[in-house]
Amino acid sequence: MTFRQFAYRNVLRNRRVYAAFFMASVFSVMVFFLYSMLLFHPSIENTFLKEISSLGMGIAEVILFIFTLFFLFYSMRSFLQARSREFGVLLLLGMARRQLHRLIFIETMLLGFASIVTGIFIGFMFSKFFFMIVKAIVQIPVLPLYLSWKPFALTIGAFLSLFAIISYIAPVFIQQGKISDLLHGDMAVESVYTYSKSRGIFGVILLLLAYSMAAFVSRSSIISLFFLLPPLITVGTYYFFTDTLPLILHALRRQKQFFWRDYWMISISESIVRLKENARMFFIVTIVSTLAFMSVGILASLTSFASQYREVNPLGLVYKSLPQNEYEYRHIAHLATELEQQGIDYWAVRFRVLQQQSSYTKNTVNIVKLADLNELALSFGEKPLQLEQGHALFLPASASDASKLAKKLVHTELAESNMSLEIEGIYPYRLFPPNALGLNTIVVNHLDFDKVEEQTLGSSLAFTYYAFNIEKWQETKNVGLSINSQVLASIVLENKAPVRFEFENPGLNYSHIRMTFSLLLFMGLLLAGVLFLASGSFIYFRLYTSLSHDRKQYAVLQRIGMTDREFKKIVNRQLIPQFFFPWGVSFIHSVFAFLSLQVIWDALAEISIVKELTLVLLGFTVMQIFYFYLIRWRYISHIKAPTS
Amino acid sequence: MNSQMKKPIVKMEDVTKIYEGKVMHRALTQLDFDVQEGEFVAIMGPSGSGKTTLLNLLMATDIPTYGKIVIGGVELETLSQNEIALFRRHQIGFVFQEINLLQMLTVEENLVLPLTLDGLPVEEMRARVQDMAKKLHLEEILERRPDELSGGQAQRTAIGRALIHQPKIVLADEPTGNLDSKSAKDVLELLEHINLHERTTIIMVTHDPIAASYCDRVLFIKDGEFFNEIYKDERRQTFFQRILNVLSLLGGNVNDFSTVRLP
Numbered sequence: 023m024t025f026r027q028f029a030y031r032n033v034l035r036n037r038r039v040y041a042a043f044f045m046a047s048v049f050s051v052m053v054f055f056l057y058s059m060l061l062f063h064p065s066i067e068n069t070f071l072k073e074i075s076s077l078g079m080g081i082a083e084v085i086l087f088i089f090t091l092f093f094l095f096y097s098m099r100s101f102l103q104a105r106s107r108e109f110g111v112l113l114l115l116g117m118a119r120r121q122l123h124r125l126i127f128i129e130t131m132l133l134g135f136a137s138i139v140t141g142i143f144i145g146f147m148f149s150k151f152f153f154m155i156v157k158a159i160v161q162i163p164v165l166p167l168y169l170s171w172k173p174f175a176l177t178i179g180a181f182l183s184l185f186a187i188i189s190y191i192a193p194v195f196i197q198q199g200k201i202s203d204l205l206h207g208d209m210a211v212e213s214v215y216t217y218s219k220s221r222g223i224f225g226v227i228l229l230l231l232a233y234s235m236a237a238f239v240s241r242s243s244i245i246s247l248f249f250l251l252p253p254l255i256t257v258g259t260y261y262f263f264t265d266t267l268p269l270i271l272h273a274l275r276r277q278k279q280f281f282w283r284d285y286w287m288i289s290i291s292e293s294i295v296r297l298k299e300n301a302r303m304f305f306i307v308t309i310v311s312t313l314a315f316m317s318v319g320i321l322a323s324l325t326s327f328a329s330q331y332r333e334v335n336p337l338g339l340v341y342k343s344l345p346q347n348e349y350e351y352r353h354i355a356h357l358a359t360e361l362e363q364q365g366i367d368y369w370a371v372r373f374r375v376l377q378q379q380s381s382y383t384k385n386t387v388n389i390v391k392l393a394d395l396n397e398l399a400l401s402f403g404e405k406p407l408q409l410e411q412g413h414a415l416f417l418p419a420s421a422s423d424a425s426k427l428a429k430k431l432v433h434t435e436l437a438e439s440n441m442s443l444e445i446e447g448i449y450p451y452r453l454f455p456p457n458a459l460g461l462n463t464i465v466v467n468h469l470d471f472d473k474v475e476e477q478t479l480g481s482s483l484a485f486t487y488y489a490f491n492i493e494k495w496q497e498t499k500n501v502g503l504s505i506n507s508q509v510l511a512s513i514v515l516e517n518k519a520p521v522r523f524e525f526e527n528p529g530l531n532y533s534h535i536r537m538t539f540s541l542l543l544f545m546g547l548l549l550a551g552v553l554f555l556a557s558g559s560f561i562y563f564r565l566y567t568s569l570s571h572d573r574k575q576y577a578v579l580q581r582i583g584m585t586d587r588e589f590k591k592i593v594n595r596q597l598i599p600q601f602f603f604p605w606g607v608s609f610i611h612s613v614f615a616f617l618s619l620q621v622i623w624d625a626l627a628e629i630s631i632v633k634e635l636t637l638v639l640l641g642f643t644v645m646q647i648f649y650f651y652l653i654r655w656r657y658i659s660h661i662k663a664p665t666s
Numbered sequence: 667m668n669s670q671m672k673k674p675i676v677k678m679e680d681v682t683k684i685y686e687g688k689v690m691h692r693a694l695t696q697l698d699f700d701v702q703e704g705e706f707v708a709i710m711g712p713s714g715s716g717k718t719t720l721l722n723l724l725m726a727t728d729i730p731t732y733g734k735i736v737i738g739g740v741e742l743e744t745l746s747q748n749e750i751a752l753f754r755r756h757q758i759g760f761v762f763q764e765i766n767l768l769q770m771l772t773v774e775e776n777l778v779l780p781l782t783l784d785g786l787p788v789e790e791m792r793a794r795v796q797d798m799a800k801k802l803h804l805e806e807i808l809e810r811r812p813d814e815l816s817g818g819q820a821q822r823t824a825i826g827r828a829l830i831h832q833p834k835i836v837l838a839d840e841p842t843g844n845l846d847s848k849s850a851k852d853v854l855e856l857l858e859h860i861n862l863h864e865r866t867t868i869i870m871v872t873h874d875p876i877a878a879s880y881c882d883r884v885l886f887i888k889d890g891e892f893f894n895e896i897y898k899d900e901r902r903q904t905f906f907q908r909i910l911n912v913l914s915l916l917g918g919n920v921n922d923f924s925t926v927r928l929p
Contacts, residue, residue, distance in 0.1 A: 282775075282782045282791055291770040578766040581725060582780050582827075583755025585748050 025121070029128035036105070043097050044137055046559050050090040051141025051181055052148070053552050057083050057545070058173035059149045060156065063165055078542045082549045083180075089310055091184055093556045096303055097563050098130065098192045104567035123193040130192060134185030142177055156544060217298070222269035225261025228254055236614040239621050247618065255611060259308050262607065263301040268294060285588055288579070289595030296600055300564060307557040308604040308611070314550035315612035318638050320619070321543040331535065335455045335528040336402070338368060338492025339501065344485050347522035353505055354488055360501045361492070369401035369491040375459055376474055377484035382434035388460035388484060389436075390417065391471040395449065401491040404451045409467045414445040417463040420456040424448055439477035441470065455528070459487060498529035506530075554642070558649045561600050565657050576661050593658055601650045609639065674700035675834060675867050676724070681733035683719050683890075693719040694890040696733070703834075706861040706868045708878035709885045710909070712916065716890040717871045721839055724869065725758060726750045738834055755783060759828030763840035766824065767812040773823050774799075774808040780831045798826045802856065818849025825856060829866070836860075838870040842877050854880045875913060879906035888916055 033040060061079045102109075109122060117125075153165040232254040239247055271294045275281050281290060297304065339357060343350040354370075361368050376389040392415075396406035409415065418424035432445040449465050466474075474482060492498060505525045512521045565572075579589065620632075683694040694716045701707050711717050722728040723735060726742045735742045738757055745753060767776050774795055781791045799805045802822045812820055821841060828836055838857070842850035858880050861868050870881065878884045879902050886893040894912055898905045 278788050278792070282778055282788055284782060284785060287771065287775055287779065287782050288768065291768075291775070295770045574766070575768060578768065580727070580751075581754065581760045581766075582783070583751045583753070583758075584783065585751040587748075588751075588783065 025124070026128060029125050030132060032125070033129050033132050040101075040133060043094075043101055043563070044133060046097065046556060046563075047090075047094060047133070047137035047181075048141045048144065050086065050093070050552065050556070051138055051177060052145040053548065054083060054086055054090075054180065055142050055145035055173060055177045056149060056152050057086070057548075058176045059145070059152070060545075062170055062172040062176075063153075064168055064170075078545055082545050085313070085549060086552060087180055087184065089553055089556065090181075091187065092306055093560060094184070094188050095191070096306075096560065098188055100564055100567045102126070102192060126193045127189045130189030131185060134181065134189070138178060138181045138185075141181075142174065145177075156541070217265045217268040217272070219265075219269060221261050222265035225258050225264075225266040228258030229262060232258060233610075233614045236618040239618040244618065244621055251615075251618075255312075256309060259607060259611070260305050263297070263305045263308070263604075267297050267301075267603070271297070285584075285592045285595065289592050292592075292596050293599045296564075296596065297603070300600070303560060303564075304600075304604040307560070308608045310553050311550075311557060311605060312608040312611040312615070314546075314553045315608060315639065315642065316615055317546045318543070318550050319612060319616055321539065321546045331528070331532050332495070335532075336453055336491075337455065337458075337489050338495040338498055338529065339488075339490035340455070340458070340524075340526040340528075341488040341490075341505075342485055342524040342526075343488070344522040345483055349508075349521075349523060350486065353502075353523065353525070356504070357490070357502055361490075361498075364497070364501065366492060366494055366497055366501070369398075371398040371401070371489045371491070373459070373487040373489065375463075375484045375487055376471070376478075376482040377460075378439060378474065378478075378482060379437040380434045380462075381437050382432055383462075385462055386460075387434075387436065388463040389471065389474060390459060390463060390465055391468050392465050393468045395453070395465060398453050398489055398491060399451050402451065402453060407449070409465070411467050411469050412443060413467070414443045414470075415465040416445060416448045417459060417465050418448050419459075419461050419463065421452070424452075436474065438482060439474045441474055441477070443470070454489070455526075460484070492529075495529050496532065498527055499533050501529075502527055550642075554645065554649075557604070558601075558646075558653065561597075562653045562656065564600075565597075565653070566660070569660055572661055590658065593654060593661075597650065597654055597657070601646065601653075605642075605646055609643075612639070673703045675703040675705075675738055676701035676869070677736040679734050679736075681723065681730045681735060683716075683723065683728070684731045692890060694723075694730070697887070697890070697892055698733075699885060699892065699895075701835075701867060701869060703867055704861070704865040705883065706858065706881045707870070707883050707885060708881040709869065709871045709887065710873070710875075710878055710913070710916075711887040711893070714889070715887050717887065718839070719890075720887070721837060721869075721871055725754065725760065725837055755780060756831065757834050759831070759833040759836040761821070761825050761828045761836065761838040761841045763843035767815075767820060767827075769812050771811075772808065773804060773810055773812070773815070773819075776812070776823055777804075777808075777826045777830055779827060784831075794830055798830050802826045816849070817845050818852055821845060821849065821853050822856065825853065825860075829860060829864075832864075833866070835867045835869065838868060838872075840872055840874075841870065842872070842874060850874075850877070875906060875909045878909050884909055884912075886912055886916055 037044075057079050061083070112122060112125075113119070150167045153167065157165055232251050235247055235254075236251060271290060274290060275294070281287055339361075341353060341357065343353075358368075358370070371394055373390055373394045378387050378389060379385070380387045392407060392409050395417075399406060407415075416423075416427040416430070418427055427448050430445075433442070434445060435442045443464070443466065445464055502525060506527065509521060509525060576589065579592075584592075677700050678697055681694055681697045682692070685691045685693055697716075697720065709717055709720060719728070723730055723742075724737070726745070729743055737753075740753065742750070742753075767773075768779070771779065777795050777798055778791050781794065795808075796805075799808055802825065804819070804822060804826060807815065807819055812823070815823065821844075825841070828838075836857075841857070842853055845853060854877055857868055857870070860866050868881075870877065872878055879898075881898065883895060883897050885895045893916060896905075896908055896912060899908075
């Protein structure tokens with residue numbers, strides 16, 4: 023038997039132990055490959071989706087790679103620990119350390135090759151299915167299956183290097199152990215009972231500080247917090263797991279009233295050991311799941327932005343023509359014919375907007391005619407309003423403006439036309455996108471409007487605004503494309519030929535936004551799913567490696583006279599912290615992060631992301647609970663199985 | 667209480683245990699004996715004689731194929747899983763060769779463990795721990811963890827844990843197996859003391875004739891069958907010699923017995 027054969031047989035015969043490790047690797051390879059397939063897809067590569075989504079996928083792949091590295095690295099370590107007795111025997115039989123390293127290297131590479139091949143194979147088989155899901159979610163044209171060397175090369179390259187790194191580093195873990203230690207299986211006996219009180223308190227302080235800063239963030243401080251909070255939280259979380267938790271648990275331990283009760287003694291003291299042993303892993307899981315929560319939350323809120331898009335953009339098409347726009351009539355006629363050709367019903371209203379200076383605030387005021395507004399309102403099914411001469415209404419630029427202006431009463435005089443007006447109340451219907459007709463706009467009676475226009479001899483005209491109310495607004499994707507390209511061309515030419523008009527097609531914008539966001543969301547969810555699965559498997563993996571120790575303990579407890587029910591409770595209390603502490607901490611982290619994010623959203627678009635986030639966090643909770651029961655079930659059945 | 671020395675606390679009636687599987691194996695054959703209340707009994711026999719099986723049956727982790735076992739008037743087979751757990755918790759204490767202290771608990775917590783399961787008031791638990799610690803000379807090391815103990819200290823802690831709930835019977839499996847001779851002597855004297863002063867019944871499985879010489883009676887089994895029994899006499903020295911005599915009759919492999927042969 024050659025050395026390589028020996029390594030090969032080792033892997034084959036240890037397959038039950040290797041299985042968990044193998045499956046995790048295969049899954050990571052598969053997801054990575056699917057991302058790559060999407061990343062290099064010819065029909066995505068050639069669309070506008072390319073830039074944003076390939077950036078998103080690139081980031082997802084990098085995160086996936088780094089996390090897989092960590093995951094496999096830690097799994098490998100505990101896996102080698104579980105096999106330490108075997109290595110002890112080999113060393114005892116006279117194997118040189120160098121040979122042992124080579125053995126582990128070959129074994130890991132074998133496993134790596136196998137999981138890369140299997141992962142890519144499964145990934146390729148599922149890619150058509152995957153594309154169909156993407157298509158259904160993202161609503162893009164059919165993605166045909168394609169064959170290209172790129173995704174294969176990327177996946178193989180990435181994971182080969184990953185496995186090479188791991189198999190090179192992994193043997194270091196068993197290097198320090200003495201043979202006798204290895205034989206007894208207690209390798210790397212870190213003192214699990216030491217902790218620093220000051221660091222523990224420091225950790226809590228850091229976290230509380232970060233939380234309160236996130237909770238009381240204001241628009242002005244958000245940028246600086248953006249850079250300050252992540253390091254604070256990271257360091258705080260690290261100390262929380264390495265020192266604060268042991269500190270709290272040891273304090274609990276001294277409370278005999280509490281600690282000496284039922285199964286608490288065993289579960290808490292077991293938790294102390296487990297949490298301390300795995301503190302670093304829990305730290306990584308926490309930070310990574312915080313990232314996952316956040317990215318899914320942000321993406322979900324972007325989708326929420328899209329779904330509230332219609333509310334913000336009630337108009338189907340908008341054409342704004344500045345004075346001296348030679349294209350005005352041609353464009354409007356063009357839009358009208360295009361809409362008719364495509365059989366889309368519309369209602370267009372032409373607004374002439376005048377500009378005056380207010381003697382009250384010295385700011386410019388835009389003026390629109392109530393009759394025009396009534397006409398548009400009618401198309402939305404709203405009732406027309408009446409206004410006395412000399413009276414005016416505010417036309418709020420946005421929803422938050424509306425509440426500010428609602429109770430305001432202003433007497434003003436328009437400087438150029440010497441017209442005095444009493445402005446009271448707001449125009450109640452929201453018919454325009456925010457800031458459509460200027461920031462400071464009032465509505466006047468048509469007589470007053472005409473008077474202002476006469477007084478200023480037409481020089482007061484700011485712009486003409488064509489509002490198209492279209493019920494089937496999502497169907498206008500293909501309307502006005504030529505106007506769009508004219509705008510684009512002028513941007514390319516920069517200021518040499520500035521256009522005197524603006525054109526907006528919310529239907530087209532919406533389809534872009536929606537596609538990009540839902541693609542990103544989908545990828546974020548998939549990534550979060552991988553991280554979630556991996557961190558759960560990791561806990562299981564750790565449990566698996568300590569199984570022989572746990573079995574012995576179970577036997578002792580059984581002899582002391584512990585009932586099955588009590589044992590289950592102990593297992594619960596042991597597993598729950600391992601499952602839900604990292605997750606609970608990242609949950610709280612995300613809640614505070616979203617609190618501060620909400621401030622950004624408020625500033626940007628006045629959109630509430632509470633609903634989406636509750637959904638996201640709730641979804642993860644349900645999955646986590648399900649996973650907990652699954653792993654508890656496996657664990658208990660392993661523990662009770664006769665030792666063999 | 668002590669006048670009724672003759673009341674059997676353990677009754678084994680024709681107990682037979684057959685392990686079925688690929689290779690059928692008869693571990694015990696019609697074993698029939700009683701243990702009186704307050705007695706200190708040693709069970710000796712070569713490897714494979716069925717000692718461990720016997721102990722497993724006594725602590726109800728296994729059930730006999732035929733025959734019945736009655737402990738303290740209760741037939742073990744009639745108990746449900748839950749009742750067996752409670753039975754162990756209240757009636758039986760265990761001491762093992764490999765000292766099964768829970769590593770993450772201190773000595774004090776290991777001692778108190780069986781009591782916490784029953785939800786006694788903390789004050790009472792504390793009193794009992796103090797009491798037990800004084801008896802077993804563990805006062806100094808109550809705060810230590812098992813990996814900071816010597817073998818003798820650890821075994822004393824394990825004995826303390828087996829006794830703290832004042833069980834009727836203590837089952838011991840080679841309690842001195844891993845100890846040096848000094849610690850072994852301490853542990854045996856401790857068991858003897860407990861047997862004498864607390865009237866606790868002790869059944870001890872052992873290879874070691876010295877350990878067996880501390881008992882009231884030694885029961886020999888061979889290949890799962892009853893072989894002989896002898897009772898102690900005035901002097902331990904002569905009892906020890908008689909045990910050795912039976913052992914040499916018992917045959918088996920010389921290696922099975924203690925290599926120490928005192929004159």
